[in-house]
Amino acid sequence: MVVSKSGLVVSATAVMLTAVAVAGAGIHLSSQASFRESPKELIDEVWQIIEKSYVDGTFNQVDWTAVRNEYLNRSYTTDEQAYEAIREMLDQLNDPYTRFMDPEEFKNMQIDTSGELTGVGIQLTQDEESKKLIVISPIEDSPAFDAGVQAQDIILKIDDQSTKDMDINDAVKLIRGPVGTEVTLTIKRGNEEIVVPINRAKIEIHPVRYSTQNSSTGTVGYIRLNTFSANAADEMREAITDLEKQNVSGYILDLRSNPGGLLYASIEIARMWMDQGDIVSTVDRRGELDRQRANNRALTDKPMVVLIDGGSASASEILSGALQDNERALLVGSKSFGKGLVQSVRGVGNGSGLAVTIAKYFTPDGRDINHEGIEPDVKVDLSEAQREELRKERTKIGTLDDPQYAKALEVLNQEIATAQKSQAKTK
Known part of the structure; x- marks a missing residue:
């Protein structure tokens, strides 16, 4: 396995990420489509899917019917010619998250989310x-x-x-x-x-790493979540359960440079931290609203701080936005990536795949984070020198030599101290 990364300070440890995954897709996986007999049929199959499910009914001001006529009036003799035509066709939507994957790319994407x-x-x-x-x-x-x-x-x-x-x-x-x-x-x-x-x-691939650190208010649990893969929720549950047995006083959840992944994984993980409240709502082009809520099954109610940065995208923004809006956690770091779009990923043709933007998602307070991102409660931007130091010496991530983590620990200690005073008063 090789992970391709460019420009991320604290790189995710997940997978060879496709363009959709790097952007942090809120991904739904659909079943494999039926085989087809000609390259032109594959082009029409892709066109039909966009026609029925794309988030913008105007197709970003593109005459989608004219596009179909243009590309179906051409002659194709190979699958590769059809692949190139489909990519040209989708480029007209000016949506980097709606994209075609040839069989090899689609296989890699499925591997990426499997863990x-x-x-x-x-x-x-x-x-x-x-x-x-x-x-x-x-x-x-x-x-x-x-x-x-x-x-x-x-x-x-x-x-x-x-x-x-x-x-x-x-x-x-x-x-x-x-x-x-x-x-x-x-x-x-x-x-x-x-x-x-x-x-x-x-x-x-283990998307979750966790440890404990001593602090002025007791033992603190540190959990780093690198990607929302298929096994992320199970590993998060194991981490919280183990740290609770160690009687930690509070938590730092590190979502920095987490590009996202599976939408359901972010919802499951949010429910581990929240007993009540909305998590996320999605709206498609017909205005149909789907709202996901907590289900009274939180694993802990202890004070919590979440670390985010410009590489925290999509599913990371769903989770951090839900925790922030419900006042369950304070956010420390820098503004997140800003991707509030949900993709459906499905098989097309004979082994190829298509990712289609089908909806926008909103935080519980109704914030549309697409292109805007999630703003932290406590802003701590890293200098280029600090980023380079963490890139070269990865063992410093999540330690006091990591300026964003150090600030998160300071904020968490304040939250723990406040909670302890409040508990003392009620006794």
């Missing part, structure tokens, strides 16, 4: 200027981790193929492969070149 991957377990980025492929970090307990791959290693070769000027997606294809097969990476570490053979394996 399980096959590969070596490397988080990979590409330097914008030098185009060098750089390891962000190996995933813990992965084949790459066990083989000794380290953060900041530069990948020079994949097997015998040089990575000079190689596109990161091509590198991903070469590194991924069947379980049990071997890939050899030639890496540069400082001035040394090292040849590292790695056996590919099935890797279970």
